[in-house]
Amino acid sequence: MTDAKTDETPSPATGVLLIHGLGGTQYDLGALLKALQRAGTHVQAPTLPGHGTRPEDLLHVSAEDWLTAVHHKYQEMLQTHETVHIVGMCMGSLLAVELAKRVRHQRGKLAVLAAPIYIDGWSTPWYRGVRHALSRLDYFCRRIKIMEEEPFGIKNNLLRAIVKKKLDAGESFHYGWVPLAAVRQVDRLRAWVTRNLDHIQCPTLVVHAREDELTSLKSAQFLMSQLTHAPKQLEVLENSYHMICVDNDRNQVVKSVLDHLGLAPARPSASPTEKN
Numbered sequence: 702m703t704d705a706k707t708d709e710t711p712s713p714a715t716g717v718l719l720i721h722g723l724g725g726t727q728y729d730l731g732a733l734l735k736a737l738q739r740a741g742t743h744v745q746a747p748t749l750p751g752h753g754t755r756p757e758d759l760l761h762v763s764a765e766d767w768l769t770a771v772h773h774k775y776q777e778m779l780q781t782h783e784t785v786h787i788v789g790m791c792m793g794s795l796l797a798v799e800l801a802k803r804v805r806h807q808r809g810k811l812a813v814l815a816a817p818i819y820i821d822g823w824s825t826p827w828y829r830g831v832r833h834a835l836s837r838l839d840y841f842c843r844r845i846k847i848m849e850e851e852p853f854g855i856k857n858n859l860l861r862a863i864v865k866k867k868l869d870a871g872e873s874f875h876y877g878w879v880p881l882a883a884v885r886q887v888d889r890l891r892a893w894v895t896r897n898l899d900h901i902q903c904p905t906l907v908v909h910a911r912e913d914e915l916t917s918l919k920s921a922q923f924l925m926s927q928l929t930h931a932p933k934q935l936e937v938l939e940n941s942y943h944m945i946c947v948d949n950d951r952n953q954v955v956k957s958v959l960d961h962l963g964l965a966p967a968r969p970s971a972s973p974t975e976k977n
Contacts, residue, residue, distance in 0.1 A: 715809075716782035717962070718775055719746040722791030723887055724849070724876035726753050730790055731946035736955045739967035743782065747774050749793075751883070756846075756876045759883040764890040771796050772804070779808065786962050788812040790946055791915075795890045798924075802900045811905040811931075812958050815945050817916035818891060818923050822943070824852065824914035845881040852914060854943035898927035905933045906961040908954060910941040934961065 717737050721729045727746040737744050750770055751762035778785045786809040789797030794816040801811045849868055855861040868877045905928055909921035918937065925935050936957050941948035959966055 714782060715741065715784045715786070715964075716743045716745065716778045717786045717788060718771065718778060718797075719744055720771055720787070720789035720793030720796050721746065721749065721752070722793050723883060724752070724756070724759075724879045725791070726874055728874040729944065729946060731951050731954075733788070733946050733951075733955055733958060736959060736966065737788075737962075737964070740959055740964040741967075742786075742962075742964065743778075745774055745778060747771065749796075752876075756878055756880065759876075760880050762883070762886065764886040764893070767792075767796055767886075767890070768799060768803075771800050775800060775804065783808070785809045786812070788814070788958060789816075790814040791817060791943070792887055792890065795887070795894050798894050798898070798901070799890065801903060801905075802894075802897060805900060806903050809903065810962055811901065811903050812961055813905060813907045813924060814954065814958075815909055815913060815916065815943055816894075816907070816920050816924060817887075818895065818920035819916055820891075821917045821919060822913050822915040823917075846878040847881055847884055848878045849875070852942055854915065855948050856912065856940065856942045857949050860947060895923070895927075898924065899929045901928055901931045903931060904961070905931045906936065906957065907933065908936045908938065908945060908957060910938040910943065910945050910948075910950070912939075912941065913943045913945075915943040 719730060719734055719737070721727055726748055727734055730746065734744055734746055747770060750766045751759040775785065787797045787801055787806060789795070794813045797811060798813055798816065851861065851865065853861055853864045855864060867874060871877065907921050907924050909918055911918055921935055925933060938945055938950040938953060941950040945951070945954050
C-alpha cells in the first residue's frame with residue numbers, strides 16, 4: 702500500500718485521511734488532495750489493497766482487507782495529529798463511514814462523497830439485476846469482468862474524452878475493468894454501512910450529484926435519515942455525474958469540503974508588482 706503525501710511541511714495538528722474508490726487511485730480525487738495540502742493539512746491518501754497495479758490483483762482482496770488498511774492508517778495518523786478528518790469518495794466513502802462508525806470517530810470530521818449505498822442510478826451496468834445471483838457462484842465471480850463504460854461517471858464531454866483515451870491506453874490511474882468478485886466485496890461493505898449509523902457522532906458532510914448515474918440521490922437521503930446522532934449537512938450537486946471530484950462541480954466539492962473541515966483555501970501568491 703502506497704501513500705500520497707504532501708510536498709510541503711505537514712502540520713502537526715491536522716491530518717486528513719483521503720480514501721479513493723473501487724478500481725481507482727488518488728487521481729479519482731481530482732484537485733481535492735492538493736487543495737487540502739495547500740490549506741495546511743497533512744494528507745494521507747493510501748492506495749487500497751489490490752489497486753494501482755492490475756485488475757486481477759483484486760481477485761483475492763476482501764472488504765476486510767480494505768477496512769483494515771484504512772483503520773491502520775487512521776490509527777497511525779492519530780499518533781502524530783491532534784485532529785484527523787476522514788474523507789472518502791465512492792467506495793472510499795463507504796470505507797470512511799464504516800471506519801468512523803467502528804472507531805466512534807470524534808477527533809475530526811467526516812466527509813462522504815458520492816456514497817453508493819444503493820446501485821440504482823440512471824445508467825447502472827447490465828449486471829445490476831443479476832449480480833447478486835452470479836456473485837454467489839465463485840466460477841462467475843472470478844471470470845466476469847465489469848468494464849468501465851461511458852459516461853465513466855463524468856458529465857463534462859472534454860474530460861470524458863480524456864478519460865476514455867487514458868483508459869484505452871491502459872494507463873494505471875484507474876482500472877479499465879474490475880472482477881465481479883470485487884463488486885461482491887463492495888456489496889458486503891454496502892450492507893455493513895447501512896447498519897448502526899447512529900453510532901456516528903462526528904460532524905458529517907454528505908455530497909451527492911442529483912444526476913449520479915451509478916447511485917441515485919436516495920443513497921444520500923438514506924445517510925441523512927440514519928445519521929441521527931451526528932450534526933450533518935447535505936449538499937446536492939446539479940452539474941455532475943458520479944465522479945464529482947473531477948467533473949463540472951469539482952470546485953464546489955473542494956470548497957464544500959474545506960468549509961466543512963474548517964479550512965481556509967490557500968491564497969494565491971502575490972505578483973511582484975503587488976508586493977511593491
